[in-house]
Amino acid sequence: MKHPLARVATRADLRAIIGEWRQAGLRIGFVPTMGALHQGHLSLVGAALETCDRVVASIFINPRQFAPGEDLDVYPRMLDEDCDKLHAAGCHLAYCPSEPEMYPEGSLTNVRVETLSDLLDGGPRPHFFYGVATIVARLFIHVRPDVAVFGQKDYQQLQIIKRMTRDLGFEIEIIGAPTARHSDGLAHSSRNLYLSAKDRRGASGLFASLHRARTRIETGTKIEVALAEARNYLAKCGFSKIDYVTATHPETLETLPEAEAKKGAEGRLLGAGWFGKTRLIDNIAFRRPD
Numbered sequence: 001m002k003h004p005l006a007r008v009a010t011r012a013d014l015r016a017i018i019g020e021w022r023q024a025g026l027r028i029g030f031v032p033t034m035g036a037l038h039q040g041h042l043s044l045v046g047a048a049l050e051t052c053d054r055v056v057a058s059i060f061i062n063p064r065q066f067a068p069g070e071d072l073d074v075y076p077r078m079l080d081e082d083c084d085k086l087h088a089a090g091c092h093l094a095y096c097p098s099e100p101e102m103y104p105e106g107s108l109t110n111v112r113v114e115t116l117s118d119l120l121d122g123g124p125r126p127h128f129f130y131g132v133a134t135i136v137a138r139l140f141i142h143v144r145p146d147v148a149v150f151g152q153k154d155y156q157q158l159q160i161i162k163r164m165t166r167d168l169g170f171e172i173e174i175i176g177a178p179t180a181r182h183s184d185g186l187a188h189s190s191r192n193l194y195l196s197a198k199d200r201r202g203a204s205g206l207f208a209s210l211h212r213a214r215t216r217i218e219t220g221t222k223i224e225v226a227l228a229e230a231r232n233y234l235a236k237c238g239f240s241k242i243d244y245v246t247a248t249h250p251e252t253l254e255t256l257p258e259a260e261a262k263k264g265a266e267g268r269l270l271g272a273g274w275f276g277k278t279r280l281i282d283n284i285a286f287r288r289p290d
């Protein structure tokens with residue numbers, strides 16, 4: 001039978017359990033989430049279980065990563081269901097703190113990873129990655145894991161967390177786990193819940209467009225040509241707006257112009273687009289032929 005899932009809401013209760021694990025010499029993995037858990041999150045728990053003895057997942061809808069007018073009020077909240085899923089996935093402890101637990105009254109301190117936070121998704125959502133870095137730093141301090149797992153689906157977030165971990169000297173190994181996908185390629189995402197049945201069909205075009213662009217670039221097509229084809233494809237799939245389809249350096253996320261895309265070098269293709277009010281993102285690695 002599976003061990004029971006412990007659920008705690010305060011830092012003190014969390015530390016009591018984690019303290020015992022530490023004393024027993026156990027390796028602790030951490031998966032931060034905002035709930036509304038799907039296969040993608042559960043695959044992160046699976047990745048943590050591969051290298052850790054105990055896995056903690058947090059569920060906290062972080063108000064500081066939503067701007068006024070975004071979907072904070074309607075963001076899906078389903079704590080009991082989420083905890084059942086974590087239990088079934090083999091997670092040991094759910095940390096579900098309140099807002100004052102994470103942001104004690106009068107909190108003035110935020111974490112800002114310069115430059116990386118201002119590119120791509122940071123353009124239209126300037127508050128977003130500051131909110132993410134701030135909550136993840138606070139969660140790292142509460143949980144003090146050995147390993148933390150983030151999905152490659154949120155690729156820019158992953159690079160920002162890696163950079164923050166390095167810059168602030170957190171002694172935590174950051175693992176970027178592969179994106180969990182539906183059979184048609186669409187990445188699992190809590191926001192897929194907002195898509196109508198028709199939009200859901202078109203949405204799989206995002207991954208298909210990036211996948212095609214990768215094949216084209218890897219077989220010698222110029223980057224700009226492959227990206228233009230991808231944008232056309234997205235429009236045909238019914239995307240109402242395309243924020244970007246771009247080829248970048250895999251760590252700095254700076255645009256990779258044709259002249260700098262060295263043979264054999266790795267890059268990352270990233271795309272973001274809208275179906276009505278739902279914004280989807282995805283990405284894929286590519287390597288120029290030698």
Ligand code: PAF
Binds near residue numbers: 032060062132154157
């Ligand atoms: O990826 C997410 O769900 C969130 O951005 C995170 C990392 C849990 C921080 O709130």
